[in-house]
Amino acid sequence: MATPSRSLADDIRGRSDAELIDLVLARPDLARPAPADLTSLAARAGTRASVQRAVEALDRGHLQVLEAVVVAGDAAARPELLRLLGTDDAATVEEILGDLRRCALLWNGPDGDHVVRTVPEVLGTSMAGLGAPMRELRPSSPPEHADPERIRAALAEAPDDSRAMLERMTWGPAFGVLPTAAPARTTARWLLERHLLVPVSADRVALPREVGLVLRDGRLHRTVELTPPAVATRPVSLVDAAAGGAASECLTHVDELAAAWGADPPRVLRAGGLAVRDLRTTASALDLDSVHAAFVVEITYAAGLVADDGEVVPVWAPTSEIDEWSSSEAGHRWAALALAWFGSTRAPHLVGHRSTGTGPANALGPDAQWPAIRSIRREVLRELASIEPGHAPDPASLRARLAWRRPNRSAAVLEEAVEAVLREAEWLGVTGRGALSEAGRAVLGAPDSPDEVAAAMSAHLPSPVDHILVQADLTAVAPGPLVGGLGSFMRLAADVESRGGATVYRFTPESVRRALDAGWTAADFTDTVRRSSRTPVPQPLEYLVLDVARKHGQTRIGGATAYVRSDDEAVLDTMLASRDLAPLRLRRLAPTVLVSSADPRVLVDLLRDNGFAPVHEGQDGSVVHAETPRRRAGARRRGPGPVVSPVDRPSTQALVDGLRAAEATADQRRADDDARPGPRIQTMDPVVTLSLLRDAVADRHGVWIGYSDGHGATSRHLIHPQKVEGGRVRATDESGHEKSYSVHRITGATVEG
Incomplete structure (x- = not known):
């Protein structure tokens, strides 16, 4: 049991180094920027922005317990909390309460658990579908209107139509619109007269929290979900083999994309991204649908293998890294793609969907940027890793488990994202037949070790072959992935007809002409096929090559500026x-x-x-008169953005050591100030000052503040804050007059003592 404290700041100051490290690791935003001391850390932990991040990261079980603590009130007894939750699993509830204390959403006071002041603001008044308390809906209402016994007695007398109206509001939303029909208005009037509903406007009513809890039989949630739902699985075989085949196919797609864009790069749109027409052309060249093609394009971009070339007329072209990547071992090539996908904030599944603008999101465009997809990928892979190897999850139960993990996310958006991650993982080879592969576990467990990831996949990639089987119908079968030179030749000289365990190519007049355009002669073409084929070169192929070569180059086109x-x-x-x-x-x-x-x-x-006297002639034959050129400076190149170090255990340990040292200095300063006569007001972090003022508003006590006037002179004032908003504090001074103080002029504050 934690040592009782008087406030959140007191609770945090009393924590051990290990507990402080756990707090910062659970809420990394507390370390950015580094707080000055433990008091500043506590003040930041209580701010609305930080609390909102922490609440959004809670799973449904922790969220339900936190809501129960808020509804039950500070220092609620455990039986009351268990009754609200509708469970007798005290051990699980106690464990969850410990987690909430660990991440400073609760703090332990002398009389029990207390909720951090900003938590109810973040959760809102309609948490769990309940309405606001009676005293907030109608401050003038007497306490007996909220008495559960009076409410039960009124409900027992309620007519059937009144009871039906309440039941529709029981589990939320707790607001309704007054009906226009006379019988329904009579029903609503009966409820209003007995204070079971409270009017909030001319045509809207609200169900008070106390009434809602009675209607729910004292339970806060319809179903208690303190533990994650189980994921249904099915056994699958040859997981790594299937993943290796998908990985090999993905590498082939990237090779073909680089070859296609290297020869004919598509234009960069003015707003950034790839045009829909160019994506369609790329999909046709790769023999993929547009969704799969967008994934290949995005993963190639994320790995740094294609980029905007930055020219006057910019195009999407392969980068210089493509050459080194292409010459690497297949496992390392796949590791580069898999790790790029795992750490990317690009969401290929958004391509083609309606964006915030006027049209659909384009591949490689800004609308396909979605930072949340990175955390969703990690969560999906963690869930897959928790399943027994060789077992694939049922997608519906997996989505339900992830929805439990992140209940604050939109269900529709989360479902679409999870489905996209599972689909992309299968295309990439992170999973095979729905189960996480050995290489996928390496990606999750060692994202900073490309060699380890490459080794995990290399053993399962099909071995490259150095031969093809040419057939009489002008097709050639590659029984596996082709070695570099032969693969490049076949992509140039033939069209892919089908893929799978073996790739089928077809020689056509257009493909032969493509090779001749690239500088191959008919003899070289035929000799290369003959050397590479395990079967004789059929006579129809020789005739095809000679026929195309005979016509090739009869008409010539050149360029002249x-x-x-x-x-x-x-x-x-x-x-x-x-x-x-x-x-x-x-x-x-x-x-x-x-x-x-x-x-x-x-x-x-x-x-x-050189002594000639030419004139410049225009396209219509008229003389072009020279104009003085106007030079313009090139745009300044911006340097890289700021580098933010990760919040890991070593950096957090260093932060805690610094906070301990700062706290010792602050304790000495406070001791020196206590020895001086008069109220002690010291300069402090503005976040700490705001936190102290908000506490004074809630607890209705006085505060001594240091206030700087327009000339820089600082004076001391005893005030009783009423409201803190818009950068100002409304308060009454010692004489009882109400005044407004600018927060930025308050140099420090201390509680009246």
Whole structure:
């Protein structure tokens, strides 16, 4: 049992180093930025923003117990708490209460557990579907209106229609709209006259908390869920083999994406991201549906293998890292993708969904950024890891368990995200046949050890093969993943017809032409196929290659940036003969026409420097007059953002050591101040000052404050705070006059003593 304390600050100051470390690890926001001392840590732990983060991280069991403590009131007896929860499992409730104390949502006073003051504000007045207490709905209401015995007596006399109206509001919401029909208004009037409903506006009524609890037979929740629901599972076999096959297929998709975008990179949209048309083209090239293609695109981007090239006309192109990645061992290649997916804040499943803007989210765009998906991935993999190896969970029961873990998340959003994570994990090979693979456990257990993750997957990846089986119908079968050079050749020279344990390629006129365009000759093409095939090269394939090669290049297209035309052929002859004009690489296309790859302006300047007098001609044949160019400075490149160190156990230990040292100094300063006459007001952290003022409002006691005027002089005032809001404190001073004080001018505060 914890030592009784007088306040949350007293409770935190009395904790051991191990307990403080557990507190900071449970609520990492308390360490950012580092508090000055333990008093500042306690004040920050009681702020609404920090408490809200802590409450949002609670599972349903802890949330139900916390709500019960709030409804029961401070220092409630255990039997009352168990009655509210509707359970006799005192051991589980006590364990949960200990967790809530550990994360400083409760603190232990001399008379029992107390809720941190901001917890009821975060939970709201309608927690668990209950309404606000009678005294809040109607402050003038006498105490007997909230008496449970009076409420039970009134309910016993209630007509059936009145009872039915109350039952519809019993489990929430606790607010209703007054009916317009005369009989229903009579029913509502009966309830209002007996104070079982309270009017809150001209046409709205509320069910007081006390009435709601009587209707619920004293139970706070319809069903008590202190422990997580069980996950139904089914045994599966060959999990790692299935995961290895999916991983190999994923690596092939990334290779094909890099090859496609390396040859013809898609444009970057003005708002960022990949156009829907380009995603559709990519999906067709990879032979995937758009959802799977978006996942491949996003994971390749997350691994740093494709990026915006940053040019004047930006495109999505493979980065320089793709070459090193492609030459790595398959296990390391997969580890790079898996760890990038595990730590990414990109949510591929949002691609194509309606975003906050006017259109759907684009792949690689800002609308596919969702930081919450990273924690959802971790939670899904943790749940899968808790299941016996070789067993796959039932998706519905897994979603129910995760909904229990995070009850404050939207059920629809969470269900969609969990389904997406399970689907992506299967595509990636983190799971196989629905069960977590050995490599998936390595990703979860060692996210900072790529070598360990790579070793876990390498043993299950199909071995690469160095041969194909060419068949008479112009197809070739690859009995496994092809080695690098042969794989690149087949992706270039043939089209993928089907994938699976073996990949089937088909040679077509278009695919052969693609290889010839890349510089392969017909002889080289045929020799490569002959060397790589375990079967003879069929005659139809040789005929196909020779036929395409015979037609290839009969018509030629070239590029020229500028042309030179002159009616005097001798002038053009002089230009061709001039050594000074050799860098222009002039070439004659007709007796009176030369072409060059140089820019027209450069061409004009260089010809003038060599004694010629050309003019710049526009597309319509008119003379283009030169204008003075205007230079613009390039945009400044921003450096990397601030690096935030993780809140881990070593850093937390160092923080606690610093807090202990600061607390010792503060204790000495307080002892020195206590020896001086008059009230002690010391300069303190503004968060601590605000916390003390809010406590004074709630407890209705006086506070001495130090207040700085417009000239910088500080004076002391005894005030009784009434409200703290909008950066100001409304309070009454010693003479009883109400005044307003700016919080930023208050240098410190101390309780009237």
